[in-house]
Amino acid sequence: xxxxxxxxxxxxxxxxxxxxxxxxxxxxxxxxxxxxxxxxxxxxxxxxxxxxxxxxxxxxxxxxxxxxxxxxxxxxxxxxxxxxxxxxxxxxxxxxxxxxxxxxxxxxxxxxxxxxxxxxxxxxxxxxxxxxxxxxxxxxxxxxxxxxxxxxxxxxxxxxxxxxxxxxxxxxxxxxxxxxxxxxxxxxxxxxxxxxxxxxxxxxxxxxxxxxxxxxxxxxxxxxxxxxxxxxxxxxxxxxxxxxxxxxxxxxxxxxxxxxxxxxxxxxxxxxxxxxxxxxxxxxxxxxxxxxxxxxxxxxxxxxxxxxxxxxxxxxxxxxxxxxxxxxxxxxxxxxxxxxxxxxxxxxxxxxxxxxxxxxxxxxxxxxxxx
Amino acid sequence: xxxxxxxxxxxxxxxxxxxxxxxxxxxxxxxxxxxxxxxxxxxxxxxxxxxxxxxxxxxxxxxxxxxxxxxxxxxxxxxxxxxxxxxxxxxxxxxxxxxxxxxxxxxxxxxxxxxxxxxxxxxxxxxxxxxxxxxxxxxxxxxxxxxxxxxxxxxxxxxxxxxxxxxxxxxxxxxxxxxxxxxxxxxxxxxxxxxxxxxxxxxxxxxxxxxxxxxxxxxxxxxxxxxxxxxxxxxxxxxxxxxxxxxxxxxxxxxxxxxxxxxxxxxxxxxxxxxxxxxxxxxxxxxxxxxxxxxxxxxxxxxxxxxxxxxxxxxxxxxxxxxxxxxxxxxxxxxxxxxxxxxxxxxxxxxxxxxxxxxxxxxxxxxxxxxxxxxxxxxxxxxxxxxxxxxxxxxxxxxxxxxxxxxx
Numbered sequence: 001x002x003x004x005x006x007x008x009x010x011x012x013x014x015x016x017x018x019x020x021x022x023x024x025x026x027x028x029x030x031x032x033x034x035x036x037x038x039x040x041x042x043x044x045x046x047x048x049x050x051x052x053x054x055x056x057x058x059x060x061x062x063x064x065x066x067x068x069x070x071x072x073x074x075x076x077x078x079x080x081x082x083x084x085x086x087x088x089x090x091x092x093x094x095x096x097x098x099x100x101x102x103x104x105x106x107x108x109x110x111x112x113x114x115x116x117x118x119x120x121x122x123x124x125x126x127x128x129x130x131x132x133x134x135x136x137x138x139x140x141x142x143x144x145x146x147x148x149x150x151x152x153x154x155x156x157x158x159x160x161x162x163x164x165x166x167x168x169x170x171x172x173x174x175x176x177x178x179x180x181x182x183x184x185x186x187x188x189x190x191x192x193x194x195x196x197x198x199x200x201x202x203x204x205x206x207x208x209x210x211x212x213x214x215x216x217x218x219x220x221x222x223x224x225x226x227x228x229x230x231x232x233x234x235x236x237x238x239x240x241x242x243x244x245x246x247x248x249x250x251x252x253x254x255x256x257x258x259x260x261x262x263x264x265x266x267x268x269x270x271x272x273x274x275x276x277x278x279x280x281x282x283x284x285x286x287x288x289x290x291x292x293x294x295x296x297x298x299x300x301x302x303x304x305x306x307x308x309x310x311x312x313x314x315x316x317x318x319x320x321x322x323x324x325x326x327x328x329x330x331x332x333x334x335x336x337x338x339x340x341x342x343x344x345x346x347x348x349x350x351x352x353x354x355x356x357x358x359x360x361x362x363x364x365x366x367x368x369x370x371x
Numbered sequence: 372x373x374x375x376x377x378x379x380x381x382x383x384x385x386x387x388x389x390x391x392x393x394x395x396x397x398x399x400x401x402x403x404x405x406x407x408x409x410x411x412x413x414x415x416x417x418x419x420x421x422x423x424x425x426x427x428x429x430x431x432x433x434x435x436x437x438x439x440x441x442x443x444x445x446x447x448x449x450x451x452x453x454x455x456x457x458x459x460x461x462x463x464x465x466x467x468x469x470x471x472x473x474x475x476x477x478x479x480x481x482x483x484x485x486x487x488x489x490x491x492x493x494x495x496x497x498x499x500x501x502x503x504x505x506x507x508x509x510x511x512x513x514x515x516x517x518x519x520x521x522x523x524x525x526x527x528x529x530x531x532x533x534x535x536x537x538x539x540x541x542x543x544x545x546x547x548x549x550x551x552x553x554x555x556x557x558x559x560x561x562x563x564x565x566x567x568x569x570x571x572x573x574x575x576x577x578x579x580x581x582x583x584x585x586x587x588x589x590x591x592x593x594x595x596x597x598x599x600x601x602x603x604x605x606x607x608x609x610x611x612x613x614x615x616x617x618x619x620x621x622x623x624x625x626x627x628x629x630x631x632x633x634x635x636x637x638x639x640x641x642x643x644x645x646x647x648x649x650x651x652x653x654x655x656x657x658x659x660x661x662x663x664x665x666x667x668x669x670x671x672x673x674x675x676x677x678x679x680x681x682x683x684x685x686x687x688x689x690x691x692x693x694x695x696x697x698x699x700x701x702x703x704x705x706x707x708x709x710x711x712x713x714x715x716x717x718x719x720x721x722x723x724x725x726x727x728x729x730x731x732x733x734x735x736x737x738x739x740x741x742x743x744x745x746x747x748x749x750x751x752x753x754x755x756x757x758x759x760x761x762x763x764x765x766x767x768x769x770x771x772x773x774x775x776x777x778x779x
Contacts, residue, residue, distance in 0.1 A: 174741065
């Protein structure tokens with residue numbers, strides 16, 4: 001395919017996985033997570049990172065057995081029809097996730113920074129930038145993401161450090177939340193939040209080698225887990241679960257709470273820029289991944305003509321829900337439900353098929369030597 | 372195609388970036404400094420809005436007060452609309468410093484007021500809450516200061532002190548209100564009549580030289596500043612249930628670990644009838660509070676360490692010397708222990724836990740299901756609280772030994 005991306009390394013891979021797995025800290029997802037696991041919610045990112053690492057191991061095995069990217073691996077292991085179904089599923093969830101993110105980031109821009117901005121203009125802004133970034137290409141977008149990544153980490157930890165006088169550590173007690181069994185189950189169920197870790201596997205042929213995919217996912221998932229765990233623990237320690245579960249924007253609320261003295265306060269305006277950039281990059285990466293798979297599915301020679309129509313459709317879809325609560329609820333339900341098919345079930349099924357494939361190959365190699 | 376694209380993007384941006392949405396010049400905005408909330412008949416609220424003087428600090432106190440508007444409305448949201456119709460400028464609450472609530476409104480419950488302020492992005496978590504006896508509108512009218520150029524600075528300066536008053540913000544109140552483990556409290560303030568009348572509030576311990584007061588009771592006259600901050604309005608859920616006096620408030624501050632230093636007057640242990648010792652008291656660490664259940668009854672142990680600096684000894688006794696030092700240290704420790712116990716007894720009777728002892732019980736519970744069933748404030752009321760206060764004289768000021776008075 002003409003639009004096959006270039007030669008990406010660990011930096012680009014890290015940026016891809018970090019942006020797609022960590023930008024949820026800027027959204028309401030974690031407030032809803034507090035409803036499930038209360039004071040122990042900070043453990044959820046740790047648990048879903050573990051399941052994410054397990055998925056990575058399964059995918060790496062699949063890629064090593066088939067020596068291709070995930071799309072070709074699917075074709076080799078489960079046949080064309082099943083591959084089409086699997087790829088259609090991933091296209092669907094990437095576009096759906098991009099739509100829900102676009103709506104939430106646009107709404108949050110109105111809520112936090114520009115209350116008088118017409119909603120359509122906010123959606124339009126995000127869409128235009130996503131279109132431009134997609135036209136420039138995934139490699140350039142991810143390099144921009146790699147520049148933004150340290151800023152996101154720095155901004156997060158600066159805010160969390162400045163809030164030290166505001167923490168009440170005892171708000172994290174009872175330490176086991178609703179019970180460790182429930183926390184573990186919810187943590188595993190929240191694995192859908194890491195749907196972005198599949199993208200490097202689909203783009204594996206664009207990476208230098210499988211090792212690049214492995215280390216980029218490993219490092220980025222680790223960093224993302226650190227940021228999410230620390231932010232969530234700080235969020236609960238600062239607000240307590242009773243107040244935290246009400247908040248629409250956990251990270252914005254944390255940054256708004258910073259008050260060192262009358263001269264060091266109101267720093268949220270700086271943080272808004274960081275989350276807006278992270279949001280745009282996340283939407284771009286998801287849309288690009290969806291379009292890339294669409295192009296592979298229909299054997300299209302190039303994907304660029306699809307960018308504008310797809311993003312226009314996504315922006316139109318993003319404007320359909322009449323209110324934001326249903327969007328937030330749907331997004332969380334998807335994280336805990338439908339996305340898990342993509343993060344756990346399909347990789348596991350492919351792993352089993354790869355095992356069978358490897359076993360068959362081993363047998364077929366042995367047979368000629370017997371004769 | 373690429374060329375057209377490169378041209379089209381800047382052209383589109385030119386049209387979009389023509390200005391900032393919602394931006395307003397400062398001379399078209401009215402900045403709210405304080406809101407007063409009073410109860411009005413028929414379940415309504417009387418909201419007083421104090422707006423910063425448009426031309427900055429004025430020459431007279433009256434000019435510094437700014438614009439004050441009082442409207443009676445059925446809901447907080449409607450106040451915005453109504454007051455906007457009386458002002459040529461757009462009302463902006465992003466610099467709101469304090470919300471002043473009348474005691475009557477506070478005793479009726481402030482959850483309906485919180486519902487508006489906690490959800491609206493214009494109101495920041497750092498906004499101070501103040502409870503006043505009488506009318507909040509009157510309080511705002513009489514609140515002038517010659518020491519501060521702006522009213523917002525006046526509130527900020529007052530409310531950084533954590534000794535005889537304790538600041539309460541929208542954040543501290545709301546988190547205590549919404550979470551299990553501590554009870555909310557609000558700074559208590561009042562307009563002093565300035566007649567010089569001494570209205571002491573509460574009893575004095577044998578070691579105590581100073582008199583406990585609540586706001587409005589200090590015997591003063593002739594001063595310009597009418598308001599004073601003393602004491603703490605304590606709440607059960609969202610309803611005010613009582614007022615702690617200045618000494619009890621300091622006890623809360625000590626146990627919450629918010630007290631850093633303050634002045635203290637104690638009766639001279641060797642000449643209790645006429646002499647006293649002035650001290651500066653420091654705390655460098657939070658008190659160590661532990662909690663456990665003894666046959667389902669909660670037990671709290673508190674270890675509080677204080678450091679002392681002598682400021683004045685009227686008797687001339689050399690309390691710097693080791694043989695006398697211990698006496699003074701015990702006197703201070705006993706005084707503060709008694710004041711803390713008095714505060715605990717008072718708050719346990721009121722059914723409110725401003726220190727947050729309940730928080731220390733949370734780790735004793737296995738799950739959040741147990742936490743939601745437990746009434747931590749009720750457990751606090753039944754608790755056995757053991758207080759251990761130790762005081763160490765670190766410094767003696769600029770005099771390291773006292774020469775006795777010359778005889779004859």
